[in-house]
Amino acid sequence: MTVAERKPDKTLEAEMRALGQAARAASFVLARAKPEQRSAALRHAAAAIRARHGDILEANRRDMELAQNDKPSAAMIDRLMLDDRRIEAMAHGLDEVAALPDPVGTILAEWTRPNGLVISRVRVPLGVIGIIYESRPNVTADAGGLCIRSGNAVILRAGSESFHSSRAIGECLEQGLAEAGLPKHAVQLVPTRSREAVGHMLAMNEFIDVIVPRGGKDLIARVQSESRLPVIAHLEGVCHVYIHAKADLEKARKIVLNAKMRRTGVCGAAETLLVDSQVAKEFLASLLSDLHNAGCEIRGDEKIRAVDKAAKPATEKDWFTEYLDAILAVKVVDGVDAAISHINHYGSHHTDAIVTEDKNVAERFLENVDSAIVLLNASTQFADGGEFGMGAEIGISTGRLPPRGPVGAEQLTSFKYVVRGDGQVRP
């Protein structure tokens, strides 16, 4: 976005550092702005997206043309492509984020010490966030919007496929900031497609406080191994549904079909079904038949294939796999503890569900499955910031440290301690 302002003789590293410095400076202003100003920036950005709708489509057309050289898959084209509906969805998303409660400055806790000191834990932005993503241009608006809401400056590194589209959207965010009287450098796009730029971002611990990678396994792996900065990583979702012996079987049927087939490409889609050995074979056969009828391939262990002749054999690798497709690995397990062990060993600590009417078994599962989200009698596809009531989300963090689970505006903040005294000194 600010390419024209830079001298051509600057090296990439110097360019990236200039971006970082500008982001740091903007972050202080954005963090101290009034909540209404951040809301106004978001609404102005939404309006700019609607007004510059033609420019965005035109930029997207250029990206789509360039992408043809790489013989893209249909899925890739679908991720990259923008149309009227998707552009309006971005604008609408920004309006929604504008209406979310502003998290900055909230007092999270306050207490008085015996010596009279009053200690408050106050929510503050993280500072500068670096977001590295791939082909979906709408991430520019979604992630940029959440950063503005949470008072963070952001450096966005769009995938090279969506370079022009992301830039056109980024200009709308800049315009929204400027119209609200906020520094436009609060949202900056990396002005090059070079992969080296990512390396610089991962090392700029002076200017970037946290890195959020959004994309496939290879991107996340590169970021996690190279980063000198804290990473909020959305890893894969190898999500499980476990049907316990005391499950309500009609609930189980609805939940399994929804968890697997509602949308197969989302991180909360179920990838493995664990069926208790005490669940009736007739029910199992009819459930698997329903899945086949819905277009789902079944990969089963021996016991499953004894019930379902159409099932393919599952290998060890299947239990670790996030298909993101109409494929389900199915295994028979003996009891809740075997289910828990399987999930903790093969799963990705993302989202896992149990179907049971037995309260004790349910609590055992919910306590012992070591995942960001654990569900009782509900579909894994609820793994989503919106469904949790957080408004938008930037992803679902599968790390152990907070923020864990859906990462919305509130999760992109930290806190500081404010201590008010009247002359106290420490004995």
Place this chain on the structure above:
Amino acid sequence: MTVAERKPDKTLEAEMRALGQAARAASFVLARAKPEQRSAALRHAAAAIRARHGDILEANRRDMELAQNDKPSAAMIDRLMLDDRRIEAMAHGLDEVAALPDPVGTILAEWTRPNGLVISRVRVPLGVIGIIYESRPNVTADAGGLCIRSGNAVILRAGSESFHSSRAIGECLEQGLAEAGLPKHAVQLVPTRSREAVGHMLAMNEFIDVIVPRGGKDLIARVQSESRLPVIAHLEGVCHVYIHAKADLEKARKIVLNAKMRRTGVCGAAETLLVDSQVAKEFLASLLSDLHNAGCEIRGDEKIRAVDKAAKPATEKDWFTEYLDAILAVKVVDGVDAAISHINHYGSHHTDAIVTEDKNVAERFLENVDSAIVLLNASTQFADGGEFGMGAEIGISTGRLPPRGPVGAEQLTSFKYVVRGDGQVRP
């Protein structure tokens, strides 16, 4: 501690991985234990330290003898040395941690969605913590105790100087765990002095969830640059006191003397004093004279040296320096904004204080100084988990992401989302 159990032909890497695996397994048991069991382990460990007092002193004597080869400084000897009082302090500390509220399982928030799903955010341990420290053997008891309280397994890598002392203390923690029916591998010491072991710890992301370095700048820098794991880092404390034009000057005098001189070697000790240009010269001269009389060296800018002939000249480097000694850098600034800029530029985002009776100026300072702890009219030496009412602490995190500020048992936890439904599927 478990050296004898290992085969000598194992490589260091395999040894470290075995440690990691044992820690991971123990972490599940410790996390699911009852709070009373964790309390019992801590009390038994305290009793073991008292009972094995002679063994600990003997081990410490060996460390002290070995240390003589390296011509240690007096400060180093002081850090390493244990005596009756210090051993009793460790035992007492463990008893105090045993009495702290157990953080595991607390429901942090709970809400019901329009579709009837009940979502709870529940506190859980982080998992396995790797702690890398230097010469103080008491860190073994303090850090190990906080990990037990928070339900985390821990791998402790003691400094090579305190190898035998730390081991003797570690055995007491093991004994406490065993006597409470908990796995002794919940607390393990790295059984070698090799520096390579640290490298393995920093790469074991399968088995360790977070690394906490405790020590000097070089250690922290190495950990931050090499670690593949999240780091909770306690960086240096370049702490400031700013005396505003409308300060109560008697409060200012007490606070500055306490912040600098109460203990000069702690991270919350003030290192730089900023004095508003409107503060009366006579007061300033008398304050600096009090500091000299208390044994403090003054390094001042030109305006300070005009008032205090005994002051040495401060260089640019002084403004960045954590002396941890009876030395204070002093500068005259024009107004609160200049003070804020100085602190955000030269400080370490640890702990900074303003002395003023002007409420608006105070709030401006508290909001805009970007540090983990900001204080009004109180000494920076309150930067301490105990003084905050958290019981013990493992350090003060100067990172931007949570946990920020004092890290006690509660701050060594994460959370998960537990979602309870009754058959809900996502539309």
